[in-house]
Amino acid sequence: xxxxxxxxxxxxxxxxxxxxxxxxxxxxxxxxxxxxxxxxxxxxxxxxxxxxxxxxxxxxxxxxxxxxxxxxxxxxxxxxxxxxxxxxxxxxxxxxxxxxxxxxxxxxxxxxxxxxxxxxxxxxxxxxxxxxxxxxxxxxxxxxxxxxxxxxxxxxxxxxxxxxxxxxxxxxxxxxxxxxxxxxxxxxxxxxxxxxxxxxxxxxxxxxxxxxxxxxxxxxxxxxxxxxxxxxxxxxxxxxxxxxxxxxxxxxxxxxxxxxxxx
Amino acid sequence: xxxxxxxxxxxxxxxxxxxxxxxxxxxxxxxxxxxxxxxxxxxxxxxxxxxxxxxxxxxxxxxxxxxxxxxxxxxxxxxxxxxxxxxxxxxxxxxxxxxxxxxxxxxxxxxxxxxxxxxxxxxxxxxxxxxxxxxxxxxxxxxxxxxxxxxxxxxxxxxxxxxxxxxxxxxxxxxxxxxxxxxxxxxxxxxxxxxxxxxxxxxxxxxxxxxxxxxxxxxxxxxxxxxxxxxxxxxxxxxxxxxxxxxxxxxxxxxxxxxxxxxxxxxxxxxxxxxxxxxxxxxxxxxxxxxxxxxxxxxxxxxxxxxxxxxxxxxxxxxxxxxxxxx
Numbered sequence: 001x002x003x004x005x006x007x008x009x010x011x012x013x014x015x016x017x018x019x020x021x022x023x024x025x026x027x028x029x030x031x032x033x034x035x036x037x038x039x040x041x042x043x044x045x046x047x048x049x050x051x052x053x054x055x056x057x058x059x060x061x062x063x064x065x066x067x068x069x070x071x072x073x074x075x076x077x078x079x080x081x082x083x084x085x086x087x088x089x090x091x092x093x094x095x096x097x098x099x100x101x102x103x104x105x106x107x108x109x110x111x112x113x114x115x116x117x118x119x120x121x122x123x124x125x126x127x128x129x130x131x132x133x134x135x136x137x138x139x140x141x142x143x144x145x146x147x148x149x150x151x152x153x154x155x156x157x158x159x160x161x162x163x164x165x166x167x168x169x170x171x172x173x174x175x176x177x178x179x180x181x182x183x184x185x186x187x188x189x190x191x192x193x194x195x196x197x198x199x200x201x202x203x204x205x206x207x208x209x210x211x212x213x214x215x216x217x218x219x220x221x222x223x224x225x226x227x228x229x230x231x232x233x234x235x236x237x238x239x240x241x242x243x244x245x246x247x248x249x250x251x252x253x254x255x256x257x258x259x260x261x262x263x
Numbered sequence: 264x265x266x267x268x269x270x271x272x273x274x275x276x277x278x279x280x281x282x283x284x285x286x287x288x289x290x291x292x293x294x295x296x297x298x299x300x301x302x303x304x305x306x307x308x309x310x311x312x313x314x315x316x317x318x319x320x321x322x323x324x325x326x327x328x329x330x331x332x333x334x335x336x337x338x339x340x341x342x343x344x345x346x347x348x349x350x351x352x353x354x355x356x357x358x359x360x361x362x363x364x365x366x367x368x369x370x371x372x373x374x375x376x377x378x379x380x381x382x383x384x385x386x387x388x389x390x391x392x393x394x395x396x397x398x399x400x401x402x403x404x405x406x407x408x409x410x411x412x413x414x415x416x417x418x419x420x421x422x423x424x425x426x427x428x429x430x431x432x433x434x435x436x437x438x439x440x441x442x443x444x445x446x447x448x449x450x451x452x453x454x455x456x457x458x459x460x461x462x463x464x465x466x467x468x469x470x471x472x473x474x475x476x477x478x479x480x481x482x483x484x485x486x487x488x489x490x491x492x493x494x495x496x497x498x499x500x501x502x503x504x505x506x507x508x509x510x511x512x513x514x515x516x517x518x519x520x521x522x523x524x525x526x527x528x529x530x531x532x533x534x535x536x537x538x539x540x541x542x543x544x545x546x547x548x549x550x551x552x553x554x555x556x557x558x559x560x561x562x563x564x565x566x567x568x569x570x571x572x573x574x575x576x577x578x579x580x581x582x583x584x585x586x587x588x589x590x
Contacts, residue, residue, distance in 0.1 A: 007369045014366045018355065025354045025395075094350030101314050101346075102367035103339040262276075262317040
């Protein structure tokens with residue numbers, strides 16, 4: 001039993017490493033994770049910086065302090081989507097058959113992909129933290145706050161990756177998963193990622209207020225701009241668990257369906 | 264000892280498609296069994312069921328003594344699989360892929376690396392091992408796929424159309440490797456649409472058409488069933504129909520292939536001279552004449568009514584030998 005668990009953990013590690021290498025070797029997977037969010041961050045902070053003067057805007061040292069969490073979540077959402085695309089490509093080219101014909105847990109294939117997405121999430125969190133620190137962001141909660149941000153970003157990457165994996169397993173088509181790209185931005189703009197939810201006009205403001213993504217963003221943002229309260233912390237954890245649960249649940253169902261029907 | 268035992272295996276897709284319609288077969292340990300059939304005959308679906316990638320709709324199958332449904336994990340531990348179109352990640356290097364395969368089969372890291380290196384060397388990919396698979400030729404991909412299927416030393420090896428799309432040199436290299444593996448005791452179940460491949464490699468051949476096995480036996484016994492040799496006549500010019508009429512007097516006409524008139528000679532080789540005389544008397548100039556011993560293609564034609572390779576021309580019903588039940 002323990003031996004089997006250890007084997008599956010080793011397999012998940014190997015598949016995670018493959019997933020990370022695959023992303024670095026395929027520029028079209030890397031670009032949405034690092035390049036797009038960084039460009040958007042640069043454009044928004046330079047063009048909309050005066051927003052911090054609006055009444056009701058959180059007290060921040062600069063707009064970049066506020067925007068950093070949004071860029072991180074944008075990156076993890078797109079990492080999840082890219083992970084889904086990569087899994088769908090594996091299905092299309094038959095690589096998943098290689099995994100399914102091996103004596104391992106069949107869900108290891110999904111967990112391996114998610115492990116890779118988590119590593120990418122951590123890497124992007126470090127990237128944006130570095131950008132923030134270079135351009136003058138101060139992490140109010142210090143090093144523990146930065147570590148917590150990296151943890152939240154990694155966990156949310158797994159959660160979003162699980163949603164991407166579910167779509168990939170259900171459809172088996174990379175172009176369908178790629179089609180979720182615009183949806184990612186809709187969800188992102190209907191949250192507090194780039195603007196405080198209570199300053200967004202109705203009805204978008206109400207949607208943003210209850211969007212689970214807003215809870216995740218706030219959990220990542222608060223260590224930077226203020227003190228992370230227990231309420232924000234648990235809301236972020238709850239939102240991640242909810243998204244992860246939905247993603248894993250649908251992934252398991254989709255994998256079961258795929259194994260039963262053969263495609 | 265039986266390596267693969269299949270009884271009444273069926274697979275339906277939806278209500279209308281019956282891809283495999285009650286296949287029965289047995290493969291002895293140490294045997295090379297070729298599953299021969301055209302595209303869409305049910306070869307790959309059968310292999311996918313035997314390799315636990317697809318659940319059967321009905322029937323039973325055991326591989327290396329384990330049931331493919333109830334004991335799928337044990338089956339997966341006992342088999343090596345190289346599927347159609349060499350499903351390899353083009354972004355990985357050959358070495359990375361074979362090491363991943365070793366991990367998937369639970370080999371300790373050092374052991375996996377040692378076997379991986381030995382196999383890369385064996386299939387002639389040691390110098391290309393650090394190149395990405397995307398830069399490999401079709402033959403190199405197939406050899407890598409074969410090597411990765413062997414990393415855990417499987418008892419039974421499934422090869423799904425291992426040489427489809429390969430040039431003759433690469434095809435021969437794969438054949439040699441398969442023969443070597445078999446000599447070392449590995450049972451090989453291969454699907455192919457190439458008659459020559461089945462003829463060259465297989466101890467026994469199962470011909471599958473429309474989801475059913477229509478003939479089974481050694482290549483020699485299957486050909487012997489067909490019996491008589493046939494004559495292949497090429498005319499210098501035209502009058503194909505008249506030539507067919509004339510040769511039909513000497514035996515059973517067979518479906519034309521590549522512009523040649525074919526007849527299964529009733530009197531064997533002794534009928535060649537009379538056929539030539541008859542054509543000459545009719546004023547038909549013969550360009551070439553070949554007396555051809557029965558091949559697996561003839562067996563295939565006899566059992567299914569059409570050629571596996573070449574044209575798709577239907578055979579006249581009277582030319583068909585009644586398909587017998589597989590042995």
